[in-house]
Amino acid sequence: MGYVAIKGGGNAIAGAAAATEFLRTNQSLHDAAAQPLAINAVGHQLCRLVDRIVSEGGVYHPTYAALAIKQSLGDALEAAFALRAWRSTMPRLTATPVLDTSRMRLIRRISSAFKDIPGGQMLGSTPDYALRMLRMELLDESPEIFRAFARDWLKGFADDVDADLPDSFPKVMDALRAEGLLPPVDKDRIREAFDITREPLVFPVPRSAALATMARAETGSLLAMAYTNMRGYGDIHPTVAELRVGYLPLLLPHPVTGELAEIGEALITECEVLAMYGADDNGGIPTFGIGYGACFGHNEVKAISMAILDRALQKGMKDGPSNPSEDPEFVLLHVDGIESMGFASHYKMPHYVTFQSDLDRLRTTQSKAGASQ
């Protein structure tokens, strides 16, 4: 009987959880040496996935991100969701002052606007020029070679290599601004950032709310929105002034002295794009438009997408949107992975009552249509 299907819901839920746990552990049935996946191994060998999860989860906790990846069997949407749900129970204790990204401990930095930039281009780790050919030797990797590579690679550097590094790298944008090619910074407009975890988005929203929403957006959703603008539903035509990846020192006032003290660092990706100039509304000289993207972790496609959308949204907020990617509601209410995946999943829940209601309407309408024919 149909009614029985929704009886015993508790057992069904417990059974589903057990079936998932079996999937996670059943390797041990045909591989006696099977080990549970070490959180440390996820953190190191799947670091790009961890980067994505800290970014979409909206909290910089690489260890819990790795845990979320492990317990969700590598489902990125689910992992970001679990981390975000943990985050949402944490009280907000304080906020840092505006942090200076020129002080980042860089692991990578490029500009596509200039051949050379003050401080130098630094390719770092990137798949950009890698040949995407499957590395068959990794199918059965030798642990000895695995360990030897890291050790030998470091031997290629002098012991005091850190000593030669400068404390900061100048921003490409600063040089352009000094030349008058960018709009001047309006110091009066620097105000407290909008906290999307404590306030709902009520449109129109300030730019900081848009940036915060995009910083924890689902990577694929953000990319798709930005790609519409890149392809033709928009005309940002960006040039990457600078893309940098590195560890940003986090500063807080010392509880006793009040002086700013470094309390740690977070791996972030930052991207600044220049957009083709338009006429200045106030009759001033035209300048390049700027788009800004930044997020936790090493997520370059996300940071670039965000920078393009920031530019598009600024344009839409000023002139009214002429494309979907310039419409703040369209972009900001549809890029959060936790919200969109939750709602897509909810269609699997019972809808007997509403469907009964739909049946009533269709049958009544059909019988009226039949009677009048």
Add this chain to the structure above:
Amino acid sequence: MSPHAGYNFGFLDEYAKKEIRRAILKAISIPGYQVPYASREMPMGRGFGTGGLQLTLALIGADDVLKVIDQGSDDSVNAVNLRRFIEMTCPGVSTTTRTQDATLIQSRHRIPELPLTARQILVLQVPYPDALVVVEASEEKRKTMHGEADYSRLLVKLYEDIVKFNEITISHRYPTRINGHYVIDPSPIPRWDVPELDHSAALILFGAGREKKIYAVPPYTKAQPLAFDDVPFRVEDFRDEQGRRRGCHRCGCTNSFLDEFTDSSGKKLYQCSDSDWCDGQRRSPRE
């Protein structure tokens, strides 16, 4: 370590609960107005009742008796899941399946058949908080329309339905005007339940987690489904081909909302959607 170690009573931190309670007070003060709130992520999917759940968790105290239903049933997987989560994170709270024993009822898609009382609060889970979304996609524009009580485009939609189909085709989520001003989406309850909103003795709260809105129909407040003088609002029709009202195959009740389904022999069956009501009718049909 227990699975809920390290979490506050009611899962949410106290700041979050306070914010929600303030939003509830505002919602009661302006009947039908959608109050925006931050809406925390919950450990179940957006769309599974996170808005209703946040209301419940912000309101519940150790002396409350909670009932959770989904599609009218206490045993539906989602109802079980929500109840289990609340039991886990609110130690000391009692739960029940009996409508009359509950002080707090969280529901998806149904209002219980048994009339609610002044000492009860009903929390409804809401996927789409704004009745105007069917005619206007932009939230910014809808906000202005609500402020001006401009529901002309919604009425035109109803009128066009009548022109095209000789019938208003809205099956559930029927737009309902509260206290003569704001039109609400009363959540995906069937039309059958809409009259229960009008002058309800119980406080009825609506929580949309994903869309981050809270609204209310306060006790003894006017709630009128949109209709025309010559085309009145109508609830679902459960009459058979001979015009007789169908009854529940299990308890025989002929004045409850029915679910239809087909048994393994291919026969169509009708049964009360409200499982507690159905059980009550079987115990004492005249209750």
